[in-house]
Amino acid sequence: MPVPLSPLHEAIHKQTAKEMIRDKIVSLIASGILQVGDELPSERELASMLMVSRETVRGAVQRLAGEGIVQVSQGARTRIANVNVDVGGQRIGVTNPTSINGYSLDAVHAARLLVETAVVADAAKHLSAEDIKRLEESILVQEQACNDPVRFLICDREFHLTIYYASQNRLLADFVVDLYTYMLDHRRIAMGKPGAIEKSLEDHRFIVRALKMRNPEAVAAAFSEHILRIHDTSLEVDADGAGLKPARPALWTSVLGQ
């Protein structure tokens, strides 16, 4: 996530086009945009989309297949690889459930709590009528996606991003979007929990209500609650998932003060 100022003494890491394509696809899977069973475009199509030659795409896809990340339709010469999220019990994506890109889950949630509340408070002042309408429609779609975690997550994403980008501060909005995006993989797991979707949906309804009143404080408070709930849920998931982090740690309050 950070964009470190590269000191001169650090090695250049060149990446071949093959590797970049492979990583791109992996990150799309990790973030939940590519779902299990999704079909990738054809080799030729991918090549033209990515502006590389077909051979290069081939190499990347073959490596992905070798890693078991995608599965090429057996025996056949038809459509390319299906995304395969857990081949051989190995999940793709964020491997360590207690850290994201090297940052602790606590740090990420603390950052969200600080920055996201500011961003959405600002967004509350600038949301257009169409934005609000779109959010209300999104709620309806979410209600219908209640029993499909991945479908719900896609709606969730659109819902959140609509709000973030209503803020006038593009820099902070982008930052929050990054934080949200990097959480997607965790969120997908958490969404499997019974009741998780319903609770999120309830939060969303509350948020929309606050947004309609154009009350920045209420919106910030609602988001704060939402984020805290998400944090608690992910702690539960981690707890029975990997046997780690049984309780909310002390660090949690340290960044946000008092």
Next chain:
Amino acid sequence: MPVPLSPLHEAIHKQTAKEMIRDKIVSLIASGILQVGDELPSERELASMLMVSRETVRGAVQRLAGEGIVQVSQGARTRIANVNVDVGGQRIGVTNPTSINGYSLDAVHAARLLVETAVVADAAKHLSAEDIKRLEESILVQEQACNDPVRFLICDREFHLTIYYASQNRLLADFVVDLYTYMLDHRRIAMGKPGAIEKSLEDHRFIVRALKMRNPEAVAAAFSEHILRIHDTSLEVDADGAGLKPARPALWTSVLGQ
């Protein structure tokens, strides 16, 4: 600064090693880490540092020389290129004084005001005794660098980073470091203003005093003042530098509420 989630339909942009090296050096110059007159390491040294072949380094340096960004010691076969910040009147680095990486200066400063105060407040609780000692020593060095803007800026950088990294939240600390780093080029210009260095130094003394008391609120307040002063200074600079942004804009308050 943002790390966008790359959708599959976007072109892969491969970069040759030459280009990466060139860009790396340019960004080091733009951020003020490489100063005018600095000598780059020898080609062979650079090659081993960057883990590339000497020919590759040659290509990058030659291109930089062609662009006039570095200057190879004339005629000679001795030490490599000197950094040259304003060849032919063209300054290197941030070309648009009112935006950084596409973000408005206001957005950057608003972000700093929000996040940096939180980070330093946290840092106040975790600063070690050695850290404080180092900060006090830094003040002494800064006093001696008062009439050398670039030297002062190097001290300034170390001073700020020492505080940031004392925070327990690595994610937010990294973010703040990024913001600070991207400001460096602007700061270097602002430091040329008479009195600018003295004012910064005064702020730093005040900050150290607050840190020694381990008073998070006081530290946050001191930084808030510091950042606001920097913002005002950069507005002045822009005003007579490029004839833009004569007054503090309305957006300024919109992100931080009320």
Next chain:
DNA sequence: TTTAACTGGACTACTTAACAGTCCAGTTGT
């Protein structure tokens, strides 16, 4: 002043990634 250690310039031969094109065998949907 001599000398040994560096410097950049220039060149070679080699490896590899990526490109562009072709042809083929098998699927798919009409």
Next chain:
DNA sequence: ACAACTGGACTGTTAAGTAGTCCAGTTAAA
């Protein structure tokens, strides 16, 4: 049955990067 796809498997070509060598000039210490 058919046309339009799919991936598989080749080919030859280009460009980037590597590794090595040799040279002429500079530098600083012996």
